[in-house]
Every structure is written in structure tokens, then in C-alpha cells.
Amino acid sequence: MRELRLLIGISFRQMLYTFAAGQGRKKNVTMAGAIGLMAFLALYISGLYSWLMGELLEEAGVLEFLIPMMTLLAVAVSLIFTFFAAGGIVFGGKDTDFILSMPVSAFCVVLSRMSALYLENLLFVGLWMIPAGAAGFVFAGRTDPSYFLRLVLSILFVPFLPSALACLGGYVIAWAGARMRHRALLSNLISIALFLALMAGSMQVNQIGTLLLNHRKEAQRLFMTWLLPIGLLGRGMDGDWGALLCSLCLCVLPFLGITWLFSFRYQAILSGLKSRLVRTDFCLKAQKAQGPFAAMLKKEISRFFSTPSYLLNAGMGAVLLLAAGVWMAVAKELPTTLLEIAGHGTTDPLVLGCMALLLSMIYPSAVSVSLEGRTVWLLKEAPLKPSVLFGAKICLNLTLAWPCILLFTALASLTLGIAPFRAACMALACLSMTGFLAAAGLSVNLCFPRLDADNDTVVIKQSASAIIACLGSMLIAGAAAGLYVLIGRKTGLEVFCLAMTALFAGLWMLTWRWLMKEGALKFEAL
Amino acid sequence: MLEIRDFSKSYHGRKKAVDSLTFTVPDGQITGFIGHNGAGKTTTLRCVAGILEFREGTIAIDGYDIRKEPVKAKQVTAFLPDNPELYDFMTGIRYLKFVADLYRLPADVRTQRIGRYADAFGMTKVLGSPVSGYSHGMKQKLALISALIRAPKLLVLDEPFVGLDPQAAFVMKQFLKEICSQGGSVLFSTHVLEVAEKLCDRIAIIRDGKLVEEGPTGQIVGKESLETVFMELAQEGGQDA
Numbered sequence: 001m002r003e004l005r006l007l008i009g010i011s012f013r014q015m016l017y018t019f020a021a022g023q024g025r026k027k028n029v030t031m032a033g034a035i036g037l038m039a040f041l042a043l044y045i046s047g048l049y050s051w052l053m054g055e056l057l058e059e060a061g062v063l064e065f066l067i068p069m070m071t072l073l074a075v076a077v078s079l080i081f082t083f084f085a086a087g088g089i090v091f092g093g094k095d096t097d098f099i100l101s102m103p104v105s106a107f108c109v110v111l112s113r114m115s116a117l118y119l120e121n122l123l124f125v126g127l128w129m130i131p132a133g134a135a136g137f138v139f140a141g142r143t144d145p146s147y148f149l150r151l152v153l154s155i156l157f158v159p160f161l162p163s164a165l166a167c168l169g170g171y172v173i174a175w176a177g178a179r180m181r182h183r184a185l186l187s188n189l190i191s192i193a194l195f196l197a198l199m200a201g202s203m204q205v206n207q208i209g210t211l212l213l214n215h216r217k218e219a220q221r222l223f224m225t226w227l228l229p230i231g232l233l234g235r236g237m238d239g240d241w242g243a244l245l246c247s248l249c250l251c252v253l254p255f256l257g258i259t260w261l262f263s264f265r266y267q268a269i270l271s272g273l274k275s276r277l278v279r280t281d282f283c284l285k286a287q288k289a290q291g292p293f294a295a296m297l298k299k300e301i302s303r304f305f306s307t308p309s310y311l312l313n314a315g316m317g318a319v320l321l322l323a324a325g326v327w328m329a330v331a332k333e334l335p336t337t338l339l340e341i342a343g344h345g346t347t348d349p350l351v352l353g354c355m356a357l358l359l360s361m362i363y364p365s366a367v368s369v370s371l372e373g374r375t376v377w378l379l380k381e382a383p384l385k386p387s388v389l390f391g392a393k394i395c396l397n398l399t400l401a402w403p404c405i406l407l408f409t410a411l412a413s414l415t416l417g418i419a420p421f422r423a424a425c426m427a428l429a430c431l432s433m434t435g436f437l438a439a440a441g442l443s444v445n446l447c448f449p450r451l452d453a454d455n456d457t458v459v460i461k462q463s464a465s466a467i468i469a470c471l472g473s474m475l476i477a478g479a480a481a482g483l484y485v486l487i488g489r490k491t492g493l494e495v496f497c498l499a500m501t502a503l504f505a506g507l508w509m510l511t512w513r514w515l516m517k518e519g520a521l522k523f524e525a526l
Numbered sequence: 527m528l529e530i531r532d533f534s535k536s537y538h539g540r541k542k543a544v545d546s547l548t549f550t551v552p553d554g555q556i557t558g559f560i561g562h563n564g565a566g567k568t569t570t571l572r573c574v575a576g577i578l579e580f581r582e583g584t585i586a587i588d589g590y591d592i593r594k595e596p597v598k599a600k601q602v603t604a605f606l607p608d609n610p611e612l613y614d615f616m617t618g619i620r621y622l623k624f625v626a627d628l629y630r631l632p633a634d635v636r637t638q639r640i641g642r643y644a645d646a647f648g649m650t651k652v653l654g655s656p657v658s659g660y661s662h663g664m665k666q667k668l669a670l671i672s673a674l675i676r677a678p679k680l681l682v683l684d685e686p687f688v689g690l691d692p693q694a695a696f697v698m699k700q701f702l703k704e705i706c707s708q709g710g711s712v713l714f715s716t717h718v719l720e721v722a723e724k725l726c727d728r729i730a731i732i733r734d735g736k737l738v739e740e741g742p743t744g745q746i747v748g749k750e751s752l753e754t755v756f757m758e759l760a761q762e763g764g765q766d767a
Contacts, residue, residue, distance in 0.1 A: 284637070286633065290627050292628045302620075303615055375613055377611070382628045383629065
């Protein structure tokens with residue numbers, strides 16, 4: 001038991017450490033800041049969805065589905081977040097060899113790894129379920145204080161469900177990955193499928209009331225069969241302690257069962273996963289040559305597409321912009337109708353605003369230095385000028401953003417009838433903005449590097465530079481929108497766009513100059 | 527080829543890891559850099575390779591100051607760390623091509639050199655596999671091939687024999703001698719004193735960041751063995767402390 005406590009303690013500290021950057025006091029501040037920010041965002045999003053869902057379900061007269069639906073969402077989103085982390089946490093920890101050499105049972109080791117997964121899910125589910133529980137309390141007009149005790153129990157036990165499922169998924173991915181040559185392709189495809197499912201699901205939220213009203217019995221049956229733990233939890237939250245107890249058992253028992261099953265053959269599984277796939281049939285042919293810049297850019301692009309979490313987080317804006325463009329072209333009338341609701345004359349600025357917001361979600365340069373990690377010596381040793389090194393990293397952002405901007409603007413122009421000159425001005429402003437954001441992101445990363453992260457996901461999702469760059473970019477896009485409301489409406493959209501193009505180009509140039517001087521020194525000091 | 531003058535390096539303003547180090551690595555010679563753990567060997571080698579920044583002293587490679595003209599100095603240098611971390615997402619051949627591109631090697635030259643060195647280290651057949659599947663020794667060999675294909679004037683190696691099989695170690699020694707026979711120089715750190723004694727033309731011994739002996743191997747070793755000399759110097763250091 002003591003060993004288990006120690007191992008769980010290590011897992012917990014490792015999880016907290018993923019949020020930290022820097023050393024000493026700075027480390028504690030960044031850790032608290034990152035957790036606080038994440039907590040605020042999760043509470044805000046969950047609060048928004050809980051109240052929206054509460055209103056919709058109350059209107060449809062199916063309020064009994066509020067807690068089950070929110071729990072289902074919590075489990076689904078939590079599962080998506082930890083699906084890929086699970087393989088690394090349970091089957092790929094860097095300290096696995098060390099821990100396994102200790103006199104500790106395999107069950108303890110697997111349970112401690114699964115506990116790390118549980119803690120991550122607990123954080124998310126907890127932050128998600130608190131506003132959901134509050135919404136359930138308010139909308140159902142409850143006065144029973146024991147409701148909150150039941151809520152606390154739910155928060156503690158529900159995370160066992162996504163943890164168990166993520167562990168199974170993580171094992172399948174790790175197993176398939178160890179046997180496939182193009183493991184990144186597999187991971188990318190699964191990630192995109194999960195992401196599209198989430199997007200499709202979230203787009204149905206406003207119809208959820210009608211859907212549940214029309215298919216009430218089917219939904220009830222679903223919650224009492226395939227989704228039994230969640231269905232029972234719903235009943236338990238309504239005051240049925242027996243149902244709640246059954247639900248909690250159904251959450252924790254699969255978790256313990258999977259832990260036991262994996263611990264039974266843990267060493268054999270790890271040995272199987274670690275077996276290397278090295279082909280011995282390579283035949284050297286004549287090689288082609290290219291310059292350092294092309295080589296660096298190619299390397300950055302390969303890195304981007306070979307890491308699913310990199311592609312789907314730092315490149316999310318490009319994926320969404322493309323999806324939005326295609327959606328506009330396919331569902332021609334719906335976007336026009338939606339934009340018309342906003343009012344006459346606001347269509348084009350709204351399109352520009354949406355485009356700017358999505359572009360602010362493209363931030364590979366803000367994590368690209370951190371992602372060099374322990375391989376940073378390769379670049380520091382190479383005879384590379386700062387312009388080549390930083391230029392290639394910025395160019396990755398532009399390679400992702402610029403074609404999407406041009407395609408989206410062309411499709412928007414055709415579908416919504418935006419005048420060609422206006423569309424060109426809008427595109428120019430966005431091209432210029434992404435150039436500046438790419439350079440600014442790289443600067444932020446040089447100021448807040450994280451070269452010692454345990455895995456890429458930590459750098460991409462939780463590092464200080466990723467958070468600052470992502471939120472900072474959104475603020476810049478928001479400030480530009482505010483500027484349009486204040487000035488742009490008087491000058492006209494074209495003039496405003498051209499002015500913004502000049503402004504962002506100027507800022508881009510200034511940031512580039514900083515990179516060439518201070519940035520180069522900061523890179524040297526890494 | 528390499529001139530280190532009054533070079534000092536301290537981390538975060540604490541005690542100096544290297545203190546007023548001065549020595550040269552002449553053209554056409556192999557220099558062994560010896561010292562106990564934490565003596566400052568890796569710090570010195572990483573500063574020579576331009577990986578670590580430093581404020582005191584100068585390091586010049588082929589006449590180029592590593593701080594003032596880093597690109598020119600690095601163009602003629604190759605560095606091999608003790609535990610080379612390479613890009614896991616690349617295949618072996620992709621990694622070699624990447625390095626060749628950074629050093630602007632012409633297509634025919636790189637093909638010929640990759641073929642030669644990969645064959646010598648028995649790596650040609652696995653170059654199509656991802657680096658993530660390589661063992662430690664294979665990564666070490668790949669990093670060594672990437673250093674050799676540049677035909678560097680100065681080759682800097684940190685503990686190059688760790689992780690290499692006997693055959694690869696033998697091949698590597700031949701290539702080190704070849705570099706020197708063509709006018710280049712080699713500086714490497716090692717704890718294997720027998721290898722240093724047999725292979726090196728010169729020896730530099732560092733203790734607590736300070737150079738305590740430097741010169742031709744025969745002159746330093748004299749009638750004793752390098753191990754005896756090293757142990758005597760270590761004991762002197764212990765008495766001084």
C-alpha cells in the first residue's frame with residue numbers, strides 16, 4: 001500500500017509539473033497560472049453549455065436528461081482529451097524500466113499509471129460537472145442539500161469511466177503503432193475522426209431538446225442499457241441512493257478490472273510494444289540536394305504532420321478554416337441565412353472576424369522551439385543563420401495559413417457574393433496578420449521555452465508559450481474587431497483592411513528585427 | 527585548428543565549471559581530453575561546438591571566432607555528443623539528407639560519402655527505417671556518419687566510444703586517423719585511458735575546470751602509463767582541496 005501511495009504521489013507531481021515552466025518561484029507562478037486559466041476556461045464553457053442545455057431541455061419538458069447528458073458530454077470530451085495521452089502514460093512512461101526494476105507488484109505500477117490518467121480526468125470532469133450540477137439544482141428547483149453530496153460522489157467516481165476507456169484505446173493505438181510503418185497517419189486519422197464527431201455532436205446541441213422529446217423512450221432505453229452507469233447516475237442525482245451506488249460501482253469496477261487485466265501481462269505487453277520495427281532492405285540511390293532553408297522547412301513540416309497532437313492543436317485554425325470554407329460552398333443557403341440574421345451590411349465584417357478568429361488558432365511557431373527539446377543541439381551546432389532558422393519556423397505557419405486564407409476568401413466571395421476587391425483586401429489583412437502572429441508566436445516561445453517536457457502534448461497544449469500565444473492571438477483578433485467597430489465602419493471595410501495590412505506588416509517587420517537580434521541571443525542561451 | 531584562450535564558463539553565476547582554460551589542437555593531430563566526472567570536459571566541448579554560450583575567453587576554429595563568426599566556425603566543425611538525441615520522426619537516410627542540406631553538400635558528394643560511411647558502419651540496410659526504432663548504438667553510428675559526411679576540419683567528440691560495438695569503434699578510429707592525415711584535427715573526451723594513450727597525439731588533462739597537463743602524449747606519459755599519471759594528478763588535486 002505504501003508503494004502504491006508513493007507511486008501515485010509521483011504520478012500526481014508529474015501531472016502538476018506538466019503545467020510548470022521556468023524554475024523556483026517562476027515555476028510555481030506559471031503552474032498556478034496555467035491551472036487557474038484552464039479551470040476558468042473549463043468552468044466558463046461548462047457553465048455556458050449547462051445553462052444552454054438546461055433552458056433547452058426545460059423548454060422541451062425533458063429536464064430529467066440534463067445531468068445524464070452533461071455527464072455523457074463530460075465523459076466524451078474527457079475521453080477525447082486523454083485518448084492519446086493514455087498510451088504514453090500507461091504504456092510508455094520514461095521511468096517504466098526504472099519502476100519495473102523496483103520490488104513493486106505490476107498491479108501497483110499499472111494502478112499508479114491508471115491513477116495518473118484518473119487524476120487528469122478528475123480535473124476535467126470535476127470542472128465540467130460543478131456548473132452542470134449547479135444548473136441541475138437551479139432548473140429542477142431543488143432545495144435538498146444532500147444533492148451536493150451526491151454531486152461530489154459523482155465527480156469523484158465518473159472520471160473512472162473515461163480513464164478505463166482511454167486506457168483501452170491507448171493500448172490499441174500503442175499496439176497498432178508498434179506494428180505500423182505509418183503510425184502517425186493512423187493517429188491523425190483517428191484524431192480527425194474523433195474531432196469531427198465532436199464537432200458534429202456540438203452542432204446538434206441546439207436540437208437536443210427536440211431530439212430527446214421526439215425520441216424520449218429510445219433515449220431512456222439507451223441510458224438504461226449501453227449508457228447504464230450514466231443513466232443510473234441521473235436517477236441517483238434525483239435522490240435514488242441505490243441507483244447512485246450502482247452507478248458508482250459501474251464506474252469503478254471496469255477501471256479496477258482493466259487495471260488487473262493489464263497488470264496480469266504488463267511486462268509482456270511492454271516488451272511487445274517496445275520491439276522495434278527496423279527494416280533491413282534499404283538500398284542507397286543517388287541523393288538530391290537542396291538548401292538549408294528548404295531542408296529546415298521540410299523538417300518543420302514533417303514534424304508537424306508526424307505528431308497528431310501538434311496538427312490538431314496548433315493547426316486547429318487551419319482545419320476549421322478549411323472546414324468552414326467547404327461548409328459554405330456545400331450548404332450555400334444556410335450560411336447566407338445565418339449571416340443575414342446579424343443584419344444588413346454586417347456580413348462581410350463578420351466573415352472577416354470569423355476568419356481572423358480561426359487564424360489566431362494557428363500557432364506552430366509558438367511551440368516549435370520547445371518541441372526541439374533534447375534535439376536542440378542539432379540546430380545549435382549547425383551553421384545556420386537566424387534568418388534561416390527562424391524563417392523556416394515562421395514559414396510553417398504561413399504554409400498552413402496562407403492557402404487556407406486564399407481558399408476561404410475565394411469560396412466566401414463566391415458563396416456570399418463579396419466583391420472581388422473587397423475580398424482581396426480582406427485576404428491581404430489576414431495574410432499580414434498571420435505573418436505577424438507567426439513571428440510574435442516564435443518570440444513568445446523564445447522567451448518561454450520548455451525544452452525538458454516529458455512529451456510533445458505537454459508542450460503543445462499546456463506550455464506557457466502555447467497558452468500565451470493562443471490567447472494573445474485571440475486578443476489581437478478581438479482588438480482588431482473592436483477597432484473596426486470604432487473606426488472601420490466610418491472608413492469602410494476596404495480602407496480598414498488595407499490599414500490593418502500595413503499595421504500588421506509593420507509589426508511583423510519589427511518583430512522580425514527583434515528576432516534577428518534578441519531572439520538569436522535567446523536561442524543561443526537555450 | 528582549434529585555439530582556446532582564457533576560456534571560462536560558469537552556470538547562472540555560480541562556481542566556474544571551466545576556469546581560464548588555454549590550449550590548442552594543432553592541425554593533423556588527435557587530442558584526447560581527459561578528466562574526472564564533472565571536471566568541465568563536456569562544457570568545454572559544447573562551447574567549442576557553439577552549443578553553449580560563454581562570456582570569458584576566446585575559442586577560434588580555423589581562424590574563426592565561435593562567438594563572432596559562429597556560422598563560419600560551425601561550417602568546418604562537427605560535434606558528436608555523448609548521448610546523441612536525433613529526430614525520431616525521420617528515417618536514417620532522411621536525417622543524413624537533412625544534415626547534408628544544412629552543410630550544402632552537393633548531390634554526388636553526399637551520395638558517395640553516405641554510401642562509404644554507412645557501409646563501413648554496417649548501417650546502409652537500416653537507413654530506410656525511422657530513427658525511433660534504432661538502438662542506442664545505431665543512433666550513435668548515425669550521428670557519427672552525419673558528422674563524417676561533412677568532412678570536417680575539426681571533429682569534436684564527447685565520449686565517442688560509449689555504446690559502440692568493438693568493430694564500430696575500430697572503424698571509427700581509422701576514420702579519425704584519416705581526418706588527421708588529410709590535415710584536419712580531432713578533439714575527443716574519454717574515460718578509457720588505454721584508448722587515449724594509444725590513439726592520441728596529444729593529451730589535455732582537466733581537473734575542477736582547470737587545465738593541469740597538456741602536451742604530446744609521449745611527453746606527458748613518459749615512462750609510466752597514462753592511468754598512473756592521471757591517478758597521481760587526481761591525488762594531487764585531492765590534497766590541494
